[in-house]
Amino acid sequence: MSALPAxxxxxxxxxxxxxxxxxxxxxxxxxxxxxxxxxxxxAAKNQALAAAADAIRQARPAILAANAADLEDARRAGLSxxxxxxxxLNDARVEAMARGLEEVAALPDPVGDTLAEWTRPNGLRxxxxxxxxxxxxxxxxxxxxxxxxxxxLCLKSGNAAILRPxxxxxxxxxxxxxxxxxxxxAAGLPAAAVQMVPTADRAAVGILLxxxxxxxxxxxxxxxxxxxxxxxxxxxxxxxxxDGNCHVYVDGAADLxxxxxxxxxxxxxxxxxxxxxxxxxxxxxxxxxxxAPIVRDLLDxxxxxRGSAExxxxxxxxxxxxxxxxxxxxxxxxxxxxxxxxxxxxxxxIERYGSHHTDAIVxxxxxxxxxxxAAVDSAVVLHNASTQFTDGGEFGMGAEIGISTDKLHARxxxxxxxxxxxxYVVRGSGQLRP
Amino acid sequence: MSALPAxxxxxxxxxxxxxxxxxxxxxxxxxxxxxxxxxxxxAAKNQALAAAADAIRQARPAILAANAADLEDARRAGLSxxxxxxxxLNDARVEAMARGLEEVAALPDPVGDTLAEWTRPNGLRxxxxxxxxxxxxxxxxxxxxxxxxxxxLCLKSGNAAILRPxxxxxxxxxxxxxxxxxxxxAAGLPAAAVQMVPTADRAAVGILLxxxxxxxxxxxxxxxxxxxxxxxxxxxxxxxxxDGNCHVYVDGAADLxxxxxxxxxxxxxxxxxxxxxxxxxxxxxxxxxxxAPIVRDLLDxxxxxRGSAExxxxxxxxxxxxxxxxxxxxxxxxxxxxxxxxxxxxxxxIERYGSHHTDAIVxxxxxxxxxxxAAVDSAVVLHNASTQFTDGGEFGMGAEIGISTDKLHARxxxxxxxxxxxxYVVRGSGQLRP
Numbered sequence: 029m030s031a032l033p034a035x036x037x038x039x040x041x042x043x044x045x046x047x048x049x050x051x052x053x054x055x056x057x058x059x060x061x062x063x064x065x066x067x068x069x070x071a072a073k074n075q076a077l078a079a080a081a082d083a084i085r086q087a088r089p090a091i092l093a094a095n096a097a098d099l100e101d102a103r104r105a106g107l108s109x110x111x112x113x114x115x116x117l118n119d120a121r122v123e124a125m126a127r128g129l130e131e132v133a134a135l136p137d138p139v140g141d142t143l144a145e146w147t148r149p150n151g152l153r154x155x156x157x158x159x160x161x162x163x164x165x166x167x168x169x170x171x172x173x174x175x176x177x178x179x180x181l182c183l184k185s186g187n188a189a190i191l192r193p194x195x196x197x198x199x200x201x202x203x204x205x206x207x208x209x210x211x212x213x214a215a216g217l218p219a220a221a222v223q224m225v226p227t228a229d230r231a232a233v234g235i236l237l238x239x240x241x242x243x244x245x246x247x248x249x250x251x252x253x254x255x256x257x258x259x260x261x262x263x264x265x266x267x268x269x270x271d272g273n274c275h276v277y278v279d280g281a282a283d284l285x286x287x288x289x290x291x292x293x294x295x296x297x298x299x300x301x302x303x304x305x306x307x308x309x310x311x312x313x314x315x316x317x318x319x320a321p322i323v324r325d326l327l328d329x330x331x332x333x334r335g336s337a338e339x340x341x342x343x344x345x346x347x348x349x350x351x352x353x354x355x356x357x358x359x360x361x362x363x364x365x366x367x368x369x370x371x372x373x374x375x376x377x378i379e380r381y382g383s384h385h386t387d388a389i390v391x392x393x394x395x396x397x398x399x400x401x402a403a404v405d406s407a408v409v410l411h412n413a414s415t416q417f418t419d420g421g422e423f424g425m426g427a428e429i430g431i432s433t434d435k436l437h438a439r440x441x442x443x444x445x446x447x448x449x450x451x452y453v454v455r456g457s458g459q460l461r462p
Numbered sequence: 463m464s465a466l467p468a469x470x471x472x473x474x475x476x477x478x479x480x481x482x483x484x485x486x487x488x489x490x491x492x493x494x495x496x497x498x499x500x501x502x503x504x505a506a507k508n509q510a511l512a513a514a515a516d517a518i519r520q521a522r523p524a525i526l527a528a529n530a531a532d533l534e535d536a537r538r539a540g541l542s543x544x545x546x547x548x549x550x551l552n553d554a555r556v557e558a559m560a561r562g563l564e565e566v567a568a569l570p571d572p573v574g575d576t577l578a579e580w581t582r583p584n585g586l587r588x589x590x591x592x593x594x595x596x597x598x599x600x601x602x603x604x605x606x607x608x609x610x611x612x613x614x615l616c617l618k619s620g621n622a623a624i625l626r627p628x629x630x631x632x633x634x635x636x637x638x639x640x641x642x643x644x645x646x647x648a649a650g651l652p653a654a655a656v657q658m659v660p661t662a663d664r665a666a667v668g669i670l671l672x673x674x675x676x677x678x679x680x681x682x683x684x685x686x687x688x689x690x691x692x693x694x695x696x697x698x699x700x701x702x703x704x705d706g707n708c709h710v711y712v713d714g715a716a717d718l719x720x721x722x723x724x725x726x727x728x729x730x731x732x733x734x735x736x737x738x739x740x741x742x743x744x745x746x747x748x749x750x751x752x753x754a755p756i757v758r759d760l761l762d763x764x765x766x767x768r769g770s771a772e773x774x775x776x777x778x779x780x781x782x783x784x785x786x787x788x789x790x791x792x793x794x795x796x797x798x799x800x801x802x803x804x805x806x807x808x809x810x811x812i813e814r815y816g817s818h819h820t821d822a823i824v825x826x827x828x829x830x831x832x833x834x835x836a837a838v839d840s841a842v843v844l845h846n847a848s849t850q851f852t853d854g855g856e857f858g859m860g861a862e863i864g865i866s867t868d869k870l871h872a873r874x875x876x877x878x879x880x881x882x883x884x885x886y887v888v889r890g891s892g893q894l895r896p
Contacts, residue, residue, distance in 0.1 A: 450873060
């Protein structure tokens, strides 16, 4: 701006700044806020979360008005019913956001925990201490409630957040952000602890992904297209959440009633979540006893079954599966199904076609269960329980920012603890290295 | 090969395969080996490490002959004396490799540790259990001993390794690899647990960096050029090891004798290691008492001092510092030096110019020390000890594959434990999600 003659300056410097300048300022402010948050006591962070919850309740009319404007544009743009539903806020959803922040406030503070501690023969005392990551960039799609959920988890874990909501929900997110910042102000914390990119323009995403050295980690939350774009373009490390091609393996030693209940729940409780089962594997030993009732339950429950030849022989409603079915995450009332040769056959099938997200075995044979739990290389492996339990809330983590399919850093549900790093604190009395 | 008519087939299928085919086979074999290693008991892995140590001792003549050939080429190519020294193996260095493997064998096995365990109100028992990462790619430069060190740490942590040694040390590394594989064979473990790319051709590095889904993590070990290329090109997550622009802050309340000893050790014990101090910060309160003796010690010890105006006024041998000096990692007998305003001034200087690697405070004031240790955002922060202690061996981790400057996953020294991930093992009795 300094290059402009005074008479061309506008009163709205934001609008006349370039997007790159605005993003650079956002980054600088976030780093300063992160430095402050890294040593902010738990009480102040929790006070800000509680005040933000109150502010969200008080701002309900403003939030719903902003959301109504977003919804009107969405309908005009011809967004699908499912998309509009994801975008929609109502009294209950606003209240759920406020309560979510209160639940995060009630969680233990992960920052400052001593993870390990030891003394060396030379007297050096070494401690591995949990610290925040720093600045977290969160890129998400249409659900505006992510604004409060993600900001709350980042604040709890002592991180500054830069949010990039979906363009459809930009006004809703801005209204929620105002309430979050009121909460920060009430606790005397910097407003830059939670910021939003200045524009829904996709160019802001590109700049965000290049802010290596300013942003410590990017968390994309959305469909496969978004996540693949982020992975391909980002110069900043990414915590990824890719496919959940989840399997239920029904072992020959499974209790039939339990197997039927678990398969039904894993597939049909909600079909659009990443922990939903997408593939049914039945032990060849149980083909005569377990296969038909389980497959008929699914068909009767309105689920399309795409089966191998042996499965298709069970019922004329079964559709023959193609090779592509074994690797497909349907996120719908569809399941692939095949026989396998015992637990080793199940392990091999899952290694070949699975996505290392969530896989379950149903069996009364403890040896088979132990082998499956040890050998299946997935973020979550379950014995005699539904795959749909893969969820931060169900795991008792209070809230989550997503389910990581990475092996580095965070795997499975990503809660406040997973948004931290550690550092080594070494205390000496003048030790020199020989 | 199947497309070739029989009469054109050569007896050496490797040579006629394309590099891409060979790398794909390497990847498949590594994944199969990783699946096997993930459930291999500690005793078998330790047996392989001990047998590999013996095999290295027995193969000493062959290893030294291969190294002599590498050295001859290096001298002919005009490599610097320092490069030739890094490449050189002798009896003592071969013995050190063998002993290093025995030390790794003696470490506790990180795999299978239960990191946390809890029961949910619905009776689900959830355990977070340590598992190997899978397949690790290690790209390094001229030191051939990295072949044994890296392979040993990967094996200990249940990971398959694919090594890409520097082209100068390719024959030496191949001879060491043969001994590693003899060790694997003695313990009945697959040879593909430790493999090397088939050629020193740089094209192999490019293929390695694209093997996402096959390789779980890349660890580059070498100079900045290598690491920047890997970060820029890799489609596989990378554990990075960037600059160590390490600071020693001498507080006004520092014991002068301790400060002189620590600064001297941190800078001059070895100047080429990443934990060497590169910048001296002295509290303005101690300018009259501490600055001159510390600066003169450094100058008398053969260290070039690049100082701010106040530091340059101490001694005519001090060179005036430029802005670039504050961010420079010299890796040489050079240090930058300036006064700062107390512990807050030191924290601000380190945040602005540091590289988040290792920083130390020397003080008898516990409050100042606590503030520095909490606020400086570096992998290792020390109180009254030399920065040169940042090292896996000195930390009691037995061995290391490098010092990570990442905040995600592993930070600081990367030993066997840092080459692992975790998974959630969930045990139920038929629980369904409501």
